[in-house]
Amino acid sequence: MRSRILFIVNPISGGQVKTFIPSLIDQYLDDRLYDAEIIFTEYPGHATQLAEAAVSSNVDIVASVGGDGTINEVACALESSSKTMAIIPCGSGNGLARTLKIPLDNRKAIQKLNKAKIVKIDSGTFNERKFFNMAGIGFDAHISALFAQDKNRGFKGYIQSTFREIAQYQAQEYQISVDGAVYQEKAFMISIANSSQYGNNAHISPFASLNDGLLDVCVIKPFPVYKFPLLAYRMFAKLAHKSNYVKIYRGSNIKITRATEGPVHIDGEPLFFPKEINVGVKPLSLSLIV
Numbered sequence: 371m372r373s374r375i376l377f378i379v380n381p382i383s384g385g386q387v388k389t390f391i392p393s394l395i396d397q398y399l400d401d402r403l404y405d406a407e408i409i410f411t412e413y414p415g416h417a418t419q420l421a422e423a424a425v426s427s428n429v430d431i432v433a434s435v436g437g438d439g440t441i442n443e444v445a446c447a448l449e450s451s452s453k454t455m456a457i458i459p460c461g462s463g464n465g466l467a468r469t470l471k472i473p474l475d476n477r478k479a480i481q482k483l484n485k486a487k488i489v490k491i492d493s494g495t496f497n498e499r500k501f502f503n504m505a506g507i508g509f510d511a512h513i514s515a516l517f518a519q520d521k522n523r524g525f526k527g528y529i530q531s532t533f534r535e536i537a538q539y540q541a542q543e544y545q546i547s548v549d550g551a552v553y554q555e556k557a558f559m560i561s562i563a564n565s566s567q568y569g570n571n572a573h574i575s576p577f578a579s580l581n582d583g584l585l586d587v588c589v590i591k592p593f594p595v596y597k598f599p600l601l602a603y604r605m606f607a608k609l610a611h612k613s614n615y616v617k618i619y620r621g622s623n624i625k626i627t628r629a630t631e632g633p634v635h636i637d638g639e640p641l642f643f644p645k646e647i648n649v650g651v652k653p654l655s656l657s658l659i660v
Contacts, residue, residue, distance in 0.1 A: 380436030421447030437461015442637035463569015508559030514635035548621035583653035624649035
């Protein structure tokens with residue numbers, strides 16, 4: 371009996387038009403195994419609505435075709451359900467897909483579905499909002515807000531925004547509680563890592579695991595701007611944990627308090643949160659094809 375699979379396609383993720391996706395699915399997905407349906411999203415949040423409808427239907431697998439933001443929308447609906455998720459990465463950074471070693475070549479990613487291997491991963495909560503790859507406060511949240519409005523989406527646009535803003539951004543004071551232990555930190559940014567990387571193989575927490583029931587709280591301390599290239603190099607070399615400007619705490623019950631409300635990002639999507647943020651983890655709550 372064939373499995374029903376729904377492909378939810380974000381037509382603009384990563385700055386790439388996705389009109390070619392249906393033909394790739396028709397060509398490379400084994401129709402002896404799958405009965406496929408394809409729907410293109412039309413507005414923010416549409417992917418979640420489509421995935422929620424799939425959960426209450428006889429669809430077996432929901433495939434997210436887009437970046438980490440689209441993955442988040444779909445996964446929010448599928449988390450803790452009986453449905454399985456698949457990923458066809460088409461974003462700017464593709465952090466979760468890279469961590470799971472899902473091919474970035476769309477053809478190969480679709481072909482992988484024909485030999486489906488299912489794993490379970492943890493999910494995180496950020497004041498009850500779900501995330502699956504990375505959430506953050508500070509400079510990366512500031513950049514995410516700017517990037518969301520930038521017409522030059524993609525890795526190049528992200529780097530341009532970073533270099534434009536980095537010199538003038540001011541570090542902030544935070545109180546961080548991790549499983550009862552309390553720390554006072556002045557931080558340029560704080561990243562809550564479920565996987566090891568932001569995307570594009572920039573690893574902030576090289577030993578983070580998607581299935582250990584823990585989250586890594588990565589504190590990036592204020593640093594001289596001229597040190598940024600070295601810090602960036604360490605991330606791409608999986609050596610960020612060895613930097614004097616990076617401190618990593620690991621736990622499952624986390625609370626972060628800052629002086630005022632402000633921006634955050636959840637899987638790269640900008641939001642505005644109060645000054646107190648409660649962070650939790652749901653172990654092995656999402657089934658994924660890899």
